[in-house]
Amino acid sequence: MPDPDLQAHVQAALAEPFRRVRKVVLPDGRRFWLKRVERLSGRMRLQKGDPARAFAAEREGLRALEGAGLPVAAVVLEGPDWMLMPDAGPVLPEVVADPSRDEAGKLAAFARAGRALGLLHWAGMVHGRPAVRDICWDGQEARFIDLERFRPARRGGLWQAADVVMLAQTAFTRWPGDARWLEAALAGYAGNAPPGAMARVARLARWLTPLGALAGLLVRVKPESRELRAVGLTLRRLRHGEAAISVRKS
Numbered sequence: 001m002p003d004p005d006l007q008a009h010v011q012a013a014l015a016e017p018f019r020r021v022r023k024v025v026l027p028d029g030r031r032f033w034l035k036r037v038e039r040l041s042g043r044m045r046l047q048k049g050d051p052a053r054a055f056a057a058e059r060e061g062l063r064a065l066e067g068a069g070l071p072v073a074a075v076v077l078e079g080p081d082w083m084l085m086p087d088a089g090p091v092l093p094e095v096v097a098d099p100s101r102d103e104a105g106k107l108a109a110f111a112r113a114g115r116a117l118g119l120l121h122w123a124g125m126v127h128g129r130p131a132v133r134d135i136c137w138d139g140q141e142a143r144f145i146d147l148e149r150f151r152p153a154r155r156g157g158l159w160q161a162a163d164v165v166m167l168a169q170t171a172f173t174r175w176p177g178d179a180r181w182l183e184a185a186l187a188g189y190a191g192n193a194p195p196g197a198m199a200r201v202a203r204l205a206r207w208l209t210p211l212g213a214l215a216g217l218l219v220r221v222k223p224e225s226r227e228l229r230a231v232g233l234t235l236r237r238l239r240h241g242e243a244a245i246s247v248r249k250s
Contacts, residue, residue, distance in 0.1 A: 010034060010077055010084055024084065031087035032076070052081075054148040059083060061125075061150025068123045071116045071143045073136065088145065089138035093174055096181060107184040113142035114188025117167065120144070121160045121193050126153040130163050131170040132181075156194050161204040164189060164197075168238055172230035179237070205238035212236075 005026060013024050013034050020039075024032040035058075038051035062085070065072035073085040095101060095109050113135045120127060128149025136143045153159050164186075171182040190198050215231035222228060 006030075006032070006077065006084075014079075014082065023087075033073075033085050033087060035083055035085065037081040055081070057128075057150050058147040061127075061144075061147030064125060064150070064152070065120065065123075065144065065147075068125075070119055070123060071112075071141045072147075073143050073145055085145070088136035088143040090136065091145075092132040092135050092137060092142075092181070095137050096175070103180075107180065109137040109142060110181045110184035111188035112137070114167075114185035114190075115192045116142045116144065117163060117185075118189045118192030118194075118197070121155065121163070121197065124152060124155045126151050126157075126159040127163050128159075130167045132167065132174060133170065156196065156200060158200075158204065160194075160197070161200045164201045165204060165208070165234060165238060168234045169227075169230050172233040172237075173226045176226065176229060176233060182237070201238050202240065205235045208235055209239075 005028075009024050009026055010032075013022050014036075016022070018036070018039065020036055022034045022036075024034050026032075035055075037055045040051055059075070059078070062072055062075050062083075066074045073088040075083045075085055077084040090098070092109060092113060095106055113132075116135075117127065117130055126149075127144060127147060128151060129146065130144065131146075134144065134146040136145060151159070167185060167189075168182055171185070172179075175181060186198075212232045212235040215228045219225060219228040
């Protein structure tokens with residue numbers, strides 16, 4: 001049944017000056033996020049691609065995950081160029097930075113994030129960019145947001161392995177000296193992903209070894225780049241696949 005109060009707040013938010021993502025808070029405390037098609041200049045459009053196509057891919061991804069019973073912030077209202085999703089909690093970097101949370105709770109958030117990615121791959125899907133900043137934690141479940149590169153995919157394919165590489169790359173970019181969070185996510189993933197998934201990740205990491213060497217050279221030019229420094233850490237860790245997880249558990 002339509003919620004008149006929610007609809008009124010959304011219409012008011014849509015009438016305000018354009019923002020691609022805007023928080024909508026109702027008087028009763030409920031919180032939502034209003035997301036609209038990004039508006040890009042000519043140069044940025046060339047760099048990032050068609051924003052309408054990315055928005056359509058995200059909408060498709062949200063519907064597909066919800067339909068498969070996977071953890072996602074479901075769409076509660078939508079229009080041709082906007083959609084509204086409930087607040088799904090802080091993103092993983094905010095979870096790590098929260099001093100009120102204990103280590104066990106933080107590790108649980110990452111373990112559930114890895115589990116969610118494994119289940120997504122079982123369902124024959126690819127997130128496309130499962131960065132740690134694009135996964136929320138509500139205290140019970142890790143939920144995906146920003147599915148602009150979502151696609152259906154063959155289970156066990158290359159693009160699913162690339163999802164894991166992206167997750168690790170973004171974790172090492174944020175926490176290059178602390179692998180606890182990534183290890184929890186990888187363990188959660190390995191325990192819920194299709195058979196042989198970590199072996200395929202390791203194979204992809206080995207194929208990408210030349211990229212790691214190139215990043216090592218480029219970091220001499222841009223020593224402040226956390227992303228470049230993370231490439232080598234990511235590939236070295238993932239080349240060991242599930243064996244490294246077993247060693248850490250023993």
